[in-house]
Amino acid sequence: MLLPWALLLSLLAQHAVFASPPTKRFYDSHHYYVLEHDPSTGVSLTDVARVLGVQVVEQAGELVNHWLVRVEKPESDLSPRGEIFDRVLDTYNRLRSDKRRSNAVASSVRYLARQTLRQRAKRAPPPIGPPPEWTSQAVADRLGIQDPLFTQQWHLVNDEQPEHCMNATGVWEMGLTGKGIISSLVDDGLDYTSEDLKDNFDADDSYDFNDHEPLPTPKLSDDHHGTRCAGQVAAGKNNACGVGLAYDSKVAGVRILSGPISDVDEAASLNYGFQNVSIYSCSWGPPDNGKSMEGPGYLIKKAVVNGISNGRAGKGSIYVFASGNGAAHGDQCNFDGYTNSIYSVTVSAVDHKGLHPYYSEPCAANMIVAYSSGSGKSITTTDKGQNACASTHGGTSAAAPNAVGVFALALEARPDLTWRDIQHLCVLNARRINEDDPDWEATALPDRSYSYKYGFGVLDAYRYIQAAIDWQLVKPQVWFHTKTIQLEGGVMPEFEEYSGGQFIGEGGVSSTMSITQEMVTENNLEKLEHINVKVWIQHGKRGDVEVELMSPTGIKSILAGKRTGDNANTGYPGWTFMSVKHWGENPVGDWTIKVSDQSSATHNGSFLGWNMVFWGSAIDPSKATLYEVPHDDADTVLPPPDAPHPSPTMSAATSTKQYAKPTAHLPGDHGDAPGENTNVTFPGQEDTTVPSASPSPTSSSTPTADEGWFSDMSNLLKSQAWFFGAVGAVAIFGIAAGIYFWRRRILPLRNYSTLPEGDVLPMSSVRSGRLNGGGRTKELYDAFGEVSEDDDDDADEQTRLRVGYPDEPRGRPSQYRDDPEVGAPSRAGGAASPDEGSPSDGSWEHAS
Numbered sequence: 001m002l003l004p005w006a007l008l009l010s011l012l013a014q015h016a017v018f019a020s021p022p023t024k025r026f027y028d029s030h031h032y033y034v035l036e037h038d039p040s041t042g043v044s045l046t047d048v049a050r051v052l053g054v055q056v057v058e059q060a061g062e063l064v065n066h067w068l069v070r071v072e073k074p075e076s077d078l079s080p081r082g083e084i085f086d087r088v089l090d091t092y093n094r095l096r097s098d099k100r101r102s103n104a105v106a107s108s109v110r111y112l113a114r115q116t117l118r119q120r121a122k123r124a125p126p127p128i129g130p131p132p133e134w135t136s137q138a139v140a141d142r143l144g145i146q147d148p149l150f151t152q153q154w155h156l157v158n159d160e161q162p163e164h165c166m167n168a169t170g171v172w173e174m175g176l177t178g179k180g181i182i183s184s185l186v187d188d189g190l191d192y193t194s195e196d197l198k199d200n201f202d203a204d205d206s207y208d209f210n211d212h213e214p215l216p217t218p219k220l221s222d223d224h225h226g227t228r229c230a231g232q233v234a235a236g237k238n239n240a241c242g243v244g245l246a247y248d249s250k251v252a253g254v255r256i257l258s259g260p261i262s263d264v265d266e267a268a269s270l271n272y273g274f275q276n277v278s279i280y281s282c283s284w285g286p287p288d289n290g291k292s293m294e295g296p297g298y299l300i301k302k303a304v305v306n307g308i309s310n311g312r313a314g315k316g317s318i319y320v321f322a323s324g325n326g327a328a329h330g331d332q333c334n335f336d337g338y339t340n341s342i343y344s345v346t347v348s349a350v351d352h353k354g355l356h357p358y359y360s361e362p363c364a365a366n367m368i369v370a371y372s373s374g375s376g377k378s379i380t381t382t383d384k385g386q387n388a389c390a391s392t393h394g395g396t397s398a399a400a401p402n403a404v405g406v407f408a409l410a411l412e413a414r415p416d417l418t419w420r421d422i423q424h425l426c427v428l429n430a431r432r433i434n435e436d437d438p439d440w441e442a443t444a445l446p447d448r449s450y451s452y453k454y455g456f457g458v459l460d461a462y463r464y465i466q467a468a469i470d471w472q473l474v475k476p477q478v479w480f481h482t483k484t485i486q487l488e489g490g491v492m493p494e495f496e497e498y499s500g501g502q503f504i505g506e507g508g509v510s511s512t513m514s515i516t517q518e519m520v521t522e523n524n525l526e527k528l529e530h531i532n533v534k535v536w537i538q539h540g541k542r543g544d545v546e547v548e549l550m551s552p553t554g555i556k557s558i559l560a561g562k563r564t565g566d567n568a569n570t571g572y573p574g575w576t577f578m579s580v581k582h583w584g585e586n587p588v589g590d591w592t593i594k595v596s597d598q599s600s601a602t603h604n605g606s607f608l609g610w611n612m613v614f615w616g617s618a619i620d621p622s623k624a625t626l627y628e629v630p631h632d633d634a635d636t637v638l639p640p641p642d643a644p645h646p647s648p649t650m651s652a653a654t655s656t657k658q659y660a661k662p663t664a665h666l667p668g669d670h671g672d673a674p675g676e677n678t679n680v681t682f683p684g685q686e687d688t689t690v691p692s693a694s695p696s697p698t699s700s701s702t703p704t705a706d707e708g709w710f711s712d713m714s715n716l717l718k719s720q721a722w723f724f725g726a727v728g729a730v731a732i733f734g735i736a737a738g739i740y741f742w743r744r745r746i747l748p749l750r751n752y753s754t755l756p757e758g759d760v761l762p763m764s765s766v767r768s769g770r771l772n773g774g775g776r777t778k779e780l781y782d783a784f785g786e787v788s789e790d791d792d793d794d795a796d797e798q799t800r801l802r803v804g805y806p807d808e809p810r811g812r813p814s815q816y817r818d819d820p821e822v823g824a825p826s827r828a829g830g831a832a833s834p835d836e837g838s839p840s841d842g843s844w845e846h847a848s
């Protein structure tokens with residue numbers, strides 16, 4: 001019995017030895033080695049250790065027959081000959097190489113290696129929060145912000161994705177909070193009784209153009225859009241909701257979206273208080289349904305140019321426009337004459353993860369993006385009501401006011417910035433986002449790339465204001481209007497009347513114009529900023545047309561992409577596109593436009609003519625003059641009369657319809673469509689039936705007499721390939737826009753003069769007569785506020801788009817959200833709870 005006990009005890013003892021924790025290492029004083037010992041050779045570990053002169057420490061972890069051994073560090077690791085020398089390894093190597101006496105010790109050691117200390121890099125996940133001093137709570141504590149919802153305002157401090165916010169807190173800490181700056185919210189009502197807004201409300205510069213009253217009181221159940229946008233800009237630092245980006249700035253409210261409005265009132269609204277107001281925040285526009293092409297009428301264009309030239313004591317009003325929410329319909333902001341204007345800072349959206357939300361419209365007129373709803377999070381801001389907060393605000397409607405807030409901060413630091421300085425600072429300081437997005441393309445400016453989705457990138461308040469502080473003001477604006485190229489005698493004297501033009505066959509039609517250094521110098525143009533391209537295109541289906549422009553240095557602007565839902569047959573009667581993608585380029589050389597279509601058997605068309613305007617800074621400031629809007633009639637006929645002034649940026653065109661449906665809710669999480677950030681906006685040839693490799697039909701456009709300075713047409717052949725993809729899309733876009741505007745121009749009298757009681761009636765009575773004239777306002781509102789209701793109802797976009805309004809007679813009565821099928825119950829109902837989001841009332845906030 002004793003024997004088993006002894007055995008057991010010895011096993012236990014051994015086990016205890018192995019289970020003991022590792023002994024402490026002394027790397028400072030010892031060299032450590034791992035030695036693999038083969039006991040089967042008959043040489044004991046003790047003998048090996050003795051021969052090598054090492055001390056056995058313990059088994060190497062759980063590796064059987066592997067031993068940690070050590071020696072005291074010698075005084076020097078160098079041999080007498082000055083080489084790095086390890087006595088243990090040297091001994092081992094000598095034993096192994098001793099062929100004469102095949103060494104038993106050496107053969108019992110299978111492995112011997114010195115241990116060195118290495119630092120392993122942690123594979124820790126990247127930090128998910130901001131550094132401790134930049135959490136929303138820390139910022140609130142430091143700045144004494146007590147607003148209860150501040151920590152939910154991720155667009156101000158994003159605790160989960162710290163880089164994705166407007167980044168204004170550092171600006172606040174510089175003492176800049178918008179003091180002395182007034183922004184005007186041209187919108188629906190603005191609740192000036194709100195605890196969050198009343199101290200920052202500027203009544204003097206406010207007005208209600210819907211009901212013609214001094215104050216923009218919200219009255220309709222859904223009159224909360226303006227209040228929410230205002231809160232983003234100037235919600236006070238107090239105990240209500242959150243704060244605005246410029247929380248010590250002032251906001252005025254100009255109410256135009258709560259009912260019908262005439263051009264004269266819309267024009268007045270965009271100049272209201274324009275000596276005191278710096279920035280006009282406009283989160284509205286023509287319908288975002290992918291079928292309309294519409295822009296401001298003559299009076300409105302004049303008002304905007306007036307604001308640019310004379311507002312803010314000549315420094316120019318700053319117009320900030322939301323790009324639109326129609327991307328899911330294939331809509332593009334170049335079909336909207338407001339966002340398409342050189343005078344607007346056009347703002348698209350990115351969400352709290354920095355992703356492109358499915359609704360945000362791309363186009364070559366996009367200047368920047370700002371944060372808004374998407375990927376499950378929306379904007380938290382003030383709401384209508386004494387102490388009401390909204391947490392479902394979003395869409396490009398909410399992106400624009402975030403840019404307004406940043407500009408208000410910049411203007412406090414630099415009140416002398418002109419409207420163009422504001423734009424230059426955007427172009428040069430926007431932060432690139434979603435690096436992998438295939439839309440990014442290089443521009444002529446160093447380190448500046450451009451994306452149809454993101455413009456030059458996201459507006460970062462800190463970067464923007466830092467740059468603004470040292471900014472040197474740009475020289476005055478000049479422009480250079482090219483002659484008009486008529487293709488094969490193309491003429492369009494009146495809407496829907498045309499003759500000549502080059503048939504758009506497979507491969508599209510290209511046309512090139514050459515710009516010489518003399519033209520540039522003669523026109524006093526030093527550095528290029530915006531460009532306009534005006535096109536006359538006749539087509540059986542506007543949505544099939546694509547238009548693309550290639551600059552002399554090979555920078556391409558896709559001006560119009562295919563719009564599946566746009567069935568208008570009215571073409572592009574002098575529609576003006578705008579691109580900011582050529583900012584900073586040298587305009588000298590050949591500019592080539594390509595117009596193509598889908599080569600459909602049923603719809604065809606022809607390209608009649610085009611021209612360009614180059615806008616930029618003056619070589620000689622003393623020779624710069626102020627731009628004047630040409631009379632409307634001169635704007636869209638081909639050939640244009642020899643007007644003393646270039647065609648206006650906001651080209652008039654008629655719309656194919658006057659349809660505005662109530663907007664619907666965006667999906668609860670505001671969407672996170674797969675592929676949004678990995679797909680190019682304009683897939684080009686993939687979308688056309690024309691193989692890109694096929695030789696393009698020669699741009700056989702015959703230059704007319706007045707285009708003698710045109711470049712040799714043979715150049716066109718060279719550029720065929722790039723044309724295929726984009727031209728079709730651009731042309732469609734342009735055609736749609738042209739038609740839209742053209743009709744608008746023709747229709748106004750019909751639309752507005754038929755109001756039953758005439759102009760002198762209070763607008764409230766007009767509301768009930770909205771079948772005649774009411775469409776306009778709602779259209780504008782819906783366009784930018786949210787995705788329209790039918791977006792939601794029809795899961796299938798194709799179905800939705802097939803409901804073809806474009807070809808309906810002009811002046812079709814507009815539908816508003818109070819239409820029965822839309823289900824908005826009461827116009828005068830109480831305030832909608834911000835979060836309840838019933839389809840009938842709160843739909844705006846979901847995307848707006």
Ligand SMILES: *[C@@H]1O[C@H](CO)[C@@H](O)[C@H](O)[C@H]1NC(C)=O
Binds near residue numbers: 167
């Ligand atoms: C945001 O602002 C801080 C200063 O407050 C600045 O250091 C940082 O670079 C900015 N963030 C980005 C992404 O530019």
Ligand SMILES: *[C@@H]1O[C@H](CO)[C@@H](O)[C@H](O)[C@H]1NC(C)=O
Binds near residue numbers: 275276
């Ligand atoms: C605009 O500002 C001027 C001077 O700064 C002031 O006299 C005027 O009353 C202001 N007008 C309005 C409408 O606020």
Ligand SMILES: *[C@@H]1O[C@H](CO)[C@@H](O)[C@H](O)[C@H]1NC(C)=O
Binds near residue numbers: 540602603604605
């Ligand atoms: C263009 O379309 C019209 C109307 O569909 C048709 O009559 C005409 O033959 C077409 N032209 C060509 C060249 O396909």
Ligand SMILES: *[C@@H]1O[C@H](CO)[C@@H](O)[C@H](O)[C@H]1NC(C)=O
Binds near residue numbers: 674
């Ligand atoms: C992105 O492209 C892929 C492949 O072309 C397509 O299947 C997908 O639907 C696209 N996604 C979006 C959002 O367009």
